[in-house]
Amino acid sequence: MRRFPVLFSAAILGLSGLIQAQAQTPAPKPTPDVLVFSNGDQLTGKLERVAGGNAVFKSDMAGELTISLDKVKELRSGEKFALLRKGIPVTKADAPTGTVDMAGGNVVLTNPGHEPDTVPTKDVNYLIDKDSFDRQIARKTKFLQGWNGTVTGGATVVRATDNGTTFTAAVNLIRTTPVVPYLPPDTRTTVNVAESYGKLTTPLIPPTDPPTPPSVAKTSIFHTDAEHDKYFSPRFYALADLSFDHNFSQGLQFQQVYGGGVGWTAIQKPKQQLDLKVDLHYETQQFIQQLGVPNVPSVNLIGSTFAETYHYNLPHGILFTETGDVLPGWNDMTAYSANGTATLALPVYKRLSASFSTTDNFLNNPPPFNKKNSYQFVTGVTYTLH
Structure with a gap:
């Protein structure tokens, strides 16, 4: 009776050795x-x-x-x-x-x-x-795959009689599926975020007794938007979009836009591309309430966005990008706005570029004593993700 466990153990060990030997046998290399x-x-x-x-x-x-x-x-x-x-x-x-x-x-x-x-x-x-x-x-591309874009940053610091600090940052992302050039586009997603923040402190000269607090001027301009396009032909697509804005300089506390529409790629060449878009959206505007100024009620709008986006690849890797849009309010024709941005990126080293950007924001219905127009010129360093 004792011989059976011994024989069984020997058989198990022999089979294990055979399996291990087969596992260690390298697979034949494919023919080069x-x-x-x-x-x-x-x-x-x-x-x-x-x-x-x-x-x-x-x-x-x-x-x-x-x-x-x-x-x-x-x-x-x-x-x-x-x-x-x-x-x-x-x-x-x-x-x-x-x-x-x-x-x-x-x-x-x-x-x-x-x-x-x-x-x-x-x-x-x-x-x-x-x-x-x-x-x-089969469109088996994970959501985190295929993103391209740029990250831009800049800063200005002044330390003297006046103390001033300004920061600018922007992230621009785009993802097109399929992520390869040999297949026609199926979807395209864009996400853009930009912020410009500054603070300038100026003391009273000559100083008073008791001391008078220094004057403080702040700048805060924020914009973000996202858009998802679904192509039904190589140049025509349906779109869903949203955007959020804050502009302290115009008295705009918060603006929200949610819409849907259609787009058309009017020019599609290796060196340049022009997209034209229109949507129908819901828009709400909330304004900054200031002391001594009558309260400004929020505005709720049904409106549209008429937009264009243009890219041009110049010689020596220089990239020119321009966007513009107009947002009329159909239920209040005085509550319209417009935006325009032009950017020139000059390659410096590998993925790093020097960028020069100009942005103009127009708001036709700001609170009292606020200007309708807000203009920025920003220089910075841009890093290309892919």
Whole structure:
């Protein structure tokens, strides 16, 4: 009876050793991809992608290289890729997939169980690995992925007879899905936050006895907005938007806007883009109540926003951005406002840029003794996130 536990234990140990030995056996390495140049030179490694007439190839010896297809005689990859043709809208159904064999001016995709697909090399717009392509087609992008934008900051400090401090900060974020350039846009989300705060303290000269408190002047201008666009064609989209504003200089305590509308990308080129938008919204304005001034009641409006946004990529990496909007109130035509901003960003070092921005805010119905117009000129340092 004692021999059975011994034999059973030995069998278990033998089976465990066999499983461990199999687990430690390394998986066979995939066959490396091969790229042959027109002059006969050859590279082995991994094909990353083909885009814009160039192949991105990662070699163990030479690192990641971008090579024009004109200089490639042959290209072979055992990994599955999706091929996107020039001038043809992309869907999952019309994108052939398979292993890659490029030679003789053609790209052949081989997929087991299907006839090979042959496409002239000159008609190839993209070759994307199949897993990445399937994820983008299925819109499987996490919310925190794909965000691009800038962060800008600036400050002015004065310490003398007068003491003054001014801080400016802005965050501008944008996320478009799919997050790749070879698929038409499905959604776009933008978030913008800007704050300008300053305080200037000036003593009374000559001083009095007893001392008179110094005069204090404050500046506080805050703006934030968010917009979500849903595309129903490459250039037309529906949108939902909101914005919040505070401007101490105009006596505006708090302004809220919630709306929905439509947008149109009127110009869409590699170097420039122009968007035109209109919405119908609910708007409320609350004003700062000051001593000695009659109270100003809050205003509730049904209005619209007519807006435009323009981007232009200048030579040497300089970026010009301009936005403008007009907000009429349909139930009170005197309660309208307008805003305009122009920004020029000059690259300095890697992701850092020097930015010059001018902003004008107009409020037609401020409290008594407050000016309708508020103007800012801000210089700062901008960091590009992606």
